[in-house]
Amino acid sequence: MLRGNPDLMREVQKEMTEPTGLQVDSVLARYVLGLGDDALIYAQRLGEWISRAPQIEEDMALGNIGLDLLGQARALLTRAGELDGTGRNEDQLAYFRDEREFRNVHLVEQDWGDFGDEMARLLWFSAYAAELYARLVASTDETVAGVAHKAVKEVAYHRDHARQWVVRLGDGTQVSHERMQSALERVAPFVDELFVEDPASTAAAQAGVGVRPSELREAATKFVTDTVSEATLTMPDEPKRHARGGRDGIHSSIMGYLLAEMQHIARSHPDAKTW
Amino acid sequence: MSTKQGERSWPLWEVFVRGKRGLSHVHAGSLHAPDAQMALRNARDLYTRRQEGVSLWVVKADNITASSPDERESFFDPAGDKVYRHPTFYDVPDDVEYL
Numbered sequence: 001m002l003r004g005n006p007d008l009m010r011e012v013q014k015e016m017t018e019p020t021g022l023q024v025d026s027v028l029a030r031y032v033l034g035l036g037d038d039a040l041i042y043a044q045r046l047g048e049w050i051s052r053a054p055q056i057e058e059d060m061a062l063g064n065i066g067l068d069l070l071g072q073a074r075a076l077l078t079r080a081g082e083l084d085g086t087g088r089n090e091d092q093l094a095y096f097r098d099e100r101e102f103r104n105v106h107l108v109e110q111d112w113g114d115f116g117d118e119m120a121r122l123l124w125f126s127a128y129a130a131e132l133y134a135r136l137v138a139s140t141d142e143t144v145a146g147v148a149h150k151a152v153k154e155v156a157y158h159r160d161h162a163r164q165w166v167v168r169l170g171d172g173t174q175v176s177h178e179r180m181q182s183a184l185e186r187v188a189p190f191v192d193e194l195f196v197e198d199p200a201s202t203a204a205a206q207a208g209v210g211v212r213p214s215e216l217r218e219a220a221t222k223f224v225t226d227t228v229s230e231a232t233l234t235m236p237d238e239p240k241r242h243a244r245g246g247r248d249g250i251h252s253s254i255m256g257y258l259l260a261e262m263q264h265i266a267r268s269h270p271d272a273k274t275w
Numbered sequence: 276m277s278t279k280q281g282e283r284s285w286p287l288w289e290v291f292v293r294g295k296r297g298l299s300h301v302h303a304g305s306l307h308a309p310d311a312q313m314a315l316r317n318a319r320d321l322y323t324r325r326q327e328g329v330s331l332w333v334v335k336a337d338n339i340t341a342s343s344p345d346e347r348e349s350f351f352d353p354a355g356d357k358v359y360r361h362p363t364f365y366d367v368p369d370d371v372e373y374l
Contacts (some may be wrong), residue, residue, distance in 0.1 A: 055285060057320070058317075060317070061316070160317065168310075
């Protein structure tokens with residue numbers, strides 16, 4: 001993606017070295033924004049399932065999970081806007097930032113069409129989020145700790161939902177087993193990025209506001225491995241490539257389409273007071 | 276209750292919600308789910324979104340034996356004129372709830 005585009009390359013390098021020069025608050029803001037963007041973008045993807053899930057009951061389940069995440073995103077984006085000193089509110093951050101300013105991981109922005117793929121993604125994301133929020137309840141930032149306190153119960157349910165489905169599909173028919181297995185393979189290249197440190201998470205961990213993503217890897221992986229084994233599936237081999245760069249604002253080509261859909265109404269009516 | 280058991284259809288489940296401790300479970304509605312555990316989870320998402328309950332039961336609709344509308348007269352009408360079956364001749368203290 002970057003090859004053959006020296007300008008973008010320079011910009012990325014500049015940005016990746018930049019955080020050390022920022023104020024502490026800005027680094028913390030970036031960390032909180034990363035958490036908020038993961039939740040916001042995944043909420044948007046989960047919302048797309050409404051009317052498209054296998055049954056209307058599942059439309060509701062995925063819609064509920066998306067709304068939980070949206071609630072987390074609202075509080076986190078609001079806090080990020082306070083921390084970075086720009087005074088932007090949740091709506092300004094959600095609807096009026098461009099692609100390069102979003103800090104979410106690649107996993108949450110992908111648009112896979114298969115229900116098995118979604119369950120594989122939900123399993124990994126909620127396994128990660130359950131470990132994350134279990135630790136963030138001790139955050140020195142009151143808002144982050146507050147969000148975590150509420151989110152712990154929510155993501156435990158999301159994780160259970162994914163587990164139930166992965167086990168049923170994996171240990172179901174031969175076709176569902178094969179499709180669930182290939183879903184795990186498709187998601188695999190996007191998993192590692194969840195647990196990779198970036199300057200913002202390192203600084204946030206040092207300040208007691210956040211946790212190092214690498215600390216979450218073992219426990220989250222154990223949950224997924226146990227689920228996969230219960231489902232009579234196998235963990236995919238180490239992928240040849242890993243997604244990278246989401247925390248630095250480098251996204252997949254699909255991200256632009258997601259943002260266009262999510263933002264276009266707010267941008268068409270920037271002065272609207274109520275909806 | 277005849278549910279279509281085609282490849283794409285899940286069985287029907289009846290959902291009972293208990294509003295709070297001390298109350299009994301009340302029928303809230305029905306839903307489709309592949310098995311009991313998923314039915315319980317779907318019930319949580321469909322019928323307790325607004326904190327309606329503290330406990331849930333799901334029962335496969337097939338397992339419920341219901342009285343028939345044709346039998347309504349013989350089943351229920353005979354109770355109509357037996358006023359002595361109501362405990363209306365007792366004084367109920369004011370602070371007794373749910374009676």
